[in-house]
Amino acid sequence: MTPDTDAVVPGASGAGTACDVGILTVGPFQSNCYVLRPSGGGPLVVIDPGDEADRILAKIAGDDVAAILLTHAHLDHIGAVKAVAAATGAPVYLHPGDRFLYDAAVEHARAFGLRVEAPPAPDRELTEGETLRFGDLEFEVRHVPGHSPGHVIFVTDGMAFVGDCVFHGSIGRTDLPGGDMRTLLAAIRKEILSLPPDMVLYPGHMGPTTVRHEAQTNPFLVQGGYA
Ligand SMILES: [Zn+2]
Ligand SMILES: [Zn+2]
Numbered sequence: 001m002t003p004d005t006d007a008v009v010p011g012a013s014g015a016g017t018a019c020d021v022g023i024l025t026v027g028p029f030q031s032n033c034y035v036l037r038p039s040g041g042g043p044l045v046v047i048d049p050g051d052e053a054d055r056i057l058a059k060i061a062g063d064d065v066a067a068i069l070l071t072h073a074h075l076d077h078i079g080a081v082k083a084v085a086a087a088t089g090a091p092v093y094l095h096p097g098d099r100f101l102y103d104a105a106v107e108h109a110r111a112f113g114l115r116v117e118a119p120p121a122p123d124r125e126l127t128e129g130e131t132l133r134f135g136d137l138e139f140e141v142r143h144v145p146g147h148s149p150g151h152v153i154f155v156t157d158g159m160a161f162v163g164d165c166v167f168h169g170s171i172g173r174t175d176l177p178g179g180d181m182r183t184l185l186a187a188i189r190k191e192i193l194s195l196p197p198d199m200v201l202y203p204g205h206m207g208p209t210t211v212r213h214e215a216q217t218n219p220f221l222v223q224g225g226y227a
Pocket of ligand 1: 072074147164
């Protein structure tokens with residue numbers, strides 16, 4: 001039982017959504033990898049393959065993958081990029097503002113006593129405001145810096161994949177390289193709270209929420225001190 005009436009269960013979708021959302025929570029940091037499968041068929045899109053490539057590839061089950069989209073380049077969101085890209089041949093999309101993190105993935109892993117294989121260079125640079133189309137799937141790219149400099153979110157029909165910008169009742173940490181609290185709060189207000197209130201937000205950790213729920217109850221967003 002949860003007192004949160006706005007919450008949706010993983011896999012549920014709002015009216016008009018054009019794809020099924022597969023959620024895999026992976027690795028020691030329990031990050032969410034999303035596998036989007038268009039309802040009408042066609043190639044899949046993978047967001048943030050952070051770890052446990054075998055589980056992600058099992059979910060893909062040999063289907064074509066049109067793209068690997070990265071919300072940002074922290075280790076826990078990119079640890080399986082190499083294996084998933086190699087197995088699927090899908091191009092990797094990253095905002096250039098996070099390239100310095102992406103290129104340091106192996107060192108960052110070592111600092112945590114972990115190992116990752118260096119991911120391949122990104123194939124495409126994401127740009128604020130651009131629209132990405134893969135078959136029936138379409139995403140608006142919004143730049144939401146503050147957790148990391150090149151963090152983006154992917155907005156599609158009735159839902160947005162928001163990485164580590166905003167969580168159910170919290171926001172992303174801002175004490176990592178390139179992070180900034182004031183920047184993050186301003187960007188969340190401008191790019192996320194401006195989305196339709198019923199839109200489902202799928203974060204990089206923990207369960208989904210909605211724009212309305214966070215606008216009304218998130219302690220970092222209701223006080224309004226920074227923006
Ligand atoms: Zn992060
Ligand atoms: Zn994360």
